[in-house]
Amino acid sequence: MAMHGDGCSMCREAEEKLDDVAQTLRCTEADNNVCLQQGTDQYAQPIIMQHFPMFRESDANCTGTDAAPLEERENKFRERWECLSKESTERIFAKLKPRAVFTGHTHHGCHHIHADGTPEWTVPSFSWRNRNDPAFLLVTTTKHSMSVKKCFMPQESTVIRTYIFGGAIAILILLLAFLQ
Secondary structure: OOOOOOOOHHHHHHHHHHHHHHHHHHHHHOOOHHHHHOOOOOOOOOEEEOOOOOOOOOOOOOOOOOOOOHHHHOOOOOEOOOEOOHHHHHHHHHHHOOOEEEEOOOOOOEEEEOOOOOEEEEOOOOOOOOOOOOEEEEEEEOOOOEEEEEEEOOOHHHHHHHHHHHHHHHHHHHHHHHHO
8 A cells, every 4th residue: 555656655654664674685685794783684585475466467377276266367457456556566576676475455366477587476365255265375484495385274165064964963863862
């Protein structure tokens, strides 16, 4: 919300923070003794986690069981509404040079590789209210590597059927015990 570049006070503050983080990253990347004396850790490419996806035209290239339905994949995203603007995405990538981006908002899963090679994972909704097959990502990182695994929760329909089956068995057991 604060990366629209429209000069609002929240936007200016966010852009200043982005510049501060970028400066700290450049300092540690250069392995500058001043940075090390200030207690700054050794450089590692940052990982961005945010609610809105980075700019992309649509979910057309997204596949998998948790991707948007086929009829929705071609729908164009509205910049600054369903994703960050192209300008903001390019600014963040240029300043931070992230090794990965993790986002949400669309309720559908997507793995997208940006033009500069940065991978982005859009996490599907973790709520049965939004989809029958919620999921989450398990991410393991080290300074120079990263592993991403998608973990699916049981489908709501499976849980409901299990409760119904379990309830029917419990009632049957009670009836049998009562009749004996």
